[in-house]
Amino acid sequence: MPGVRGAVCGIAGTILILLIAISLHEEPAELPRMAKDLKTLQEDYRQLNKSCFILGASGETGKELLKQIVESQLFSKVTVIGRRKINFEDEAYKDVKQEVVDFEKLEEHSAAFQEHDVGFCCLGTTKAKSGEAGFIRVDHDYVLKSAQLAKAGGCQHFNLESSKGANKGSSFLYLRVKGEVEAEVEELGFDRFSIFRPAFLMCDREEYRPTEWMTRKMMTPMAYFFPTVLTVPITTLVKAMLNNAVLQSDKKVDLLENKAIHALGKMEEEKKC
Numbered sequence: 253m254p255g256v257r258g259a260v261c262g263i264a265g266t267i268l269i270l271l272i273a274i275s276l277h278e279e280p281a282e283l284p285r286m287a288k289d290l291k292t293l294q295e296d297y298r299q300l301n302k303s304c305f306i307l308g309a310s311g312e313t314g315k316e317l318l319k320q321i322v323e324s325q326l327f328s329k330v331t332v333i334g335r336r337k338i339n340f341e342d343e344a345y346k347d348v349k350q351e352v353v354d355f356e357k358l359e360e361h362s363a364a365f366q367e368h369d370v371g372f373c374c375l376g377t378t379k380a381k382s383g384e385a386g387f388i389r390v391d392h393d394y395v396l397k398s399a400q401l402a403k404a405g406g407c408q409h410f411n412l413e414s415s416k417g418a419n420k421g422s423s424f425l426y427l428r429v430k431g432e433v434e435a436e437v438e439e440l441g442f443d444r445f446s447i448f449r450p451a452f453l454m455c456d457r458e459e460y461r462p463t464e465w466m467t468r469k470m471m472t473p474m475a476y477f478f479p480t481v482l483t484v485p486i487t488t489l490v491k492a493m494l495n496n497a498v499l500q501s502d503k504k505v506d507l508l509e510n511k512a513i514h515a516l517g518k519m520e521e522e523k524k525c
């Protein structure tokens with residue numbers, strides 16, 4: 253049917269033009285100037301013997317983060333804080349400490365949040381899975397309470413996995429909640445607060461989420477032609493989180509949009525900037 257074919261081509265063409273426009277419009281990501289190469293920065297960071305905790309280590313981002321932390325040995329102590337125990341079969345994880353907490357009674361678990369220099373929060377759920385109230389509970393209440401306990405426990409650098417488009421003034425619940433929690437955690441006044449705003453996460457998700465599965469299929473060609481616009485591989489996001497940590501910025505708040513995440517995540521170890 254020529255009419256339908258024409259309409260489909262028209263829509264596809266419009267999407268393509270929009271993507272090119274977004275891609276050209278986005279500011280190029282500026283990486284902080286580095287006095288040393290990444291390998292040296294990582295080595296310097298190791299010498300600081302920092303400890304960290306991860307919230308959401310059983311999820312897709314969290315488990316990749318834990319894997320890269322264990323492999324890189326950037327931290328002298330690693331604790332995962334979650335609602336259930338994770339079974340690690342690999343010997344490499346033998347020193348990872350686990351704290352199982354009841355997120356509805358987090359105050360009773362304040363000890364779990366004590367004495368970590370750095371915190372990574374990859375917690376989250378979806379409205380489809382938990383309903384509207386459940387989504388707010390996890391993505392706002394649990395995140396904020398965890399950040400408060402971490403701050404009280406001495407955490408200096410808090411890293412929050414938020415989302416592209418996060419905006420406390422948004423009329424979309426998801427983006428509004430993400431924006432609100434970013435602003436409220438910022439108010440806690442961590443020495444350093446890094447906010448990551450990734451676009452759609454590309455990974456082979458363990459849990460079957462049909463909508464995300466469909467979206468991922470549709471995004472695959474987009475990711476090929478416009479890699480930094482609408483998607484980010486989880487491995488890149490996690491590398492960006494760790495590279496950002498070792499960069500030791502003197503900025504109190506780092507706001508890393510999707511393009512900056514790509515740039516940070518792909519910093520070559522040998523390359524001097």
Ligand SMILES: NC(=O)c1ccc[n+]([C@@H]2O[C@H](COP(=O)([O-])OP(=O)(O)OC[C@H]3O[C@@H](n4cnc5c(N)ncnc54)[C@H](OP(=O)(O)O)[C@@H]3O)[C@@H](O)[C@H]2O)c1
Pocket residue numbers: 307308309310311312313314334335336355374375376377390391413414415416449450451452453454
């Ligand atoms: N998916 C995307 O494309 C995308 C894009 C941009 C930003 N983000 C954001 O990035 C973050 C991480 O996403 P992800 O896909 O890596 O997460 P994920 O795989 O869904 O994992 C979420 C983590 O949060 C925990 N969690 C969920 N509900 C909980 C509850 N009621 N109580 C305690 N813990 C709970 C999960 O624990 P259990 O294993 O015990 O369930 C898991 O460790 C989220 O905030 C998400 O909104 C996602």
